Amino acid sequence: MFSSLRWRMRSLLTASVAAGLLAMSAVGTVSAAPMKASDHTARTWYVQTGAQSPNMLIQGMVFLPGTITIDVGDTIVWQAHSAEPHTVTFNAAPNAQFNPFAPAVGNGAMFDGTGYVSSGAMANVSSETAGFPVEREFSLTFTKAGTFQYVCLVHPGMGGAVVVQPAGTPYPESQRQYEQQGRHQTSRIIAAGYQLKAQDQRASNNHYVIAGDTNMEVGADVMAYMRHTVVIHVGESVSFVNKSAEPHTITFGDEIGDPTNPWCADDCSASTLPSHGPIFGGNYSATLSGTDAVFNSGWVFTGVQVTVTFTHPGVYEYHCALHDYMGMVGKVIVEP
Numbered sequence: 001m002f003s004s005l006r007w008r009m010r011s012l013l014t015a016s017v018a019a020g021l022l023a024m025s026a027v028g029t030v031s032a033a034p035m036k037a038s039d040h041t042a043r044t045w046y047v048q049t050g051a052q053s054p055n056m057l058i059q060g061m062v063f064l065p066g067t068i069t070i071d072v073g074d075t076i077v078w079q080a081h082s083a084e085p086h087t088v089t090f091n092a093a094p095n096a097q098f099n100p101f102a103p104a105v106g107n108g109a110m111f112d113g114t115g116y117v118s119s120g121a122m123a124n125v126s127s128e129t130a131g132f133p134v135e136r137e138f139s140l141t142f143t144k145a146g147t148f149q150y151v152c153l154v155h156p157g158m159g160g161a162v163v164v165q166p167a168g169t170p171y172p173e174s175q176r177q178y179e180q181q182g183r184h185q186t187s188r189i190i191a192a193g194y195q196l197k198a199q200d201q202r203a204s205n206n207h208y209v210i211a212g213d214t215n216m217e218v219g220a221d222v223m224a225y226m227r228h229t230v231v232i233h234v235g236e237s238v239s240f241v242n243k244s245a246e247p248h249t250i251t252f253g254d255e256i257g258d259p260t261n262p263w264c265a266d267d268c269s270a271s272t273l274p275s276h277g278p279i280f281g282g283n284y285s286a287t288l289s290g291t292d293a294v295f296n297s298g299w300v301f302t303g304v305q306v307t308v309t310f311t312h313p314g315v316y317e318y319h320c321a322l323h324d325y326m327g328m329v330g331k332v333i334v335e336p
């Protein structure tokens with residue numbers, strides 16, 4: 001569904017080629033490290049990748065637990081817990097970009113903390129729904145003591161740490177304790193997300209709709225147009241403002257156009273309406289001249305305002321090309 005815009009991500013991410021080359025060169029090093037035999041019985045631990053409300057509307061930009069302490073020889077399995085994609089990436093190049101089509105590097109490998117390993121896009125929805133291949137799990141066996149940080153390539157600021165103790169060292173916390181803390185944190189994220197949504201709903205009106213918002217403190221992201229249905233009159237406008245850390249789109253009608261060109265949200269030569277690729281700053285406006293008109297804002301980044309003017313009466317449904325399957329859809333009713 002509506003996956004054509006997501007295809008555009010690929011070419012947007014020019015750094016992906018470099019990341020791919022780096023990944024290839026690192027493959028040899030991650031699988032080569034030998035594991036020392038010891039009396040210690042190796043354990044398998046589970047880390048939750050992402051969190052969400054059951055309806056997917058609130059997404060948590062977290063690994064749970066954020067820091068896990070294990071022993072040398074233990075394995076960690078990261079498991080996808082959200083529709084929003086995340087990666088588990090160790091030793092990423094500075095300013096590495098997310099490439100949803102980059103395959104997993106080092107899955108199931110012995111890992112001594114050096115070399116690039118990355119899960120690829122992890123999510124708990126189908127690849128068809130996501131619009132790119134997604135994985136459910138990624139695992140690494142840790143062969144050296146130390147503290148190793150990792151990041152999510154999709155969400156700047158999202159990361160975790162693995163503290164690896166010498167084999168046989170008692171564990172500070174059990175898997176069960178981590179899971180209890182994880183449930184607590186998930187509840188906090190969901191509560192914070194709904195609180196933000198209610199606040200933004202009050203701040204939105206028939207001519208101003210907040211399109212997504214993020215509570216950075218707890219890592220909660222609201223995947224919603226904060227006022228689902230607005231009612232205006234012919235000749236009037238609605239401004240959509242993205243307040244979240246995520247890009248969103250304002251898309252009326254089908255997603256059409258050249259999927260390889262990130263700068264054309266729709267067919268660039270279309271006679272329908274002007275369209276743009278990623279909008280990083282400033283404001284942008286368009287006019288919709290009928291309910292069958294097609295308009296795709298392209299990626300709208302934080303703080304950008306997109307104003308759409310309606311010249312004909314009717315019911316106009318729109319969606320976010322990236323997050324519609326999480327319920328990010330809306331409606332503009334234009335009365336004569």
Ligand SMILES: [Cu+2]
Nearest residue numbers: 248320322323
């Ligand atoms: Cu979105």
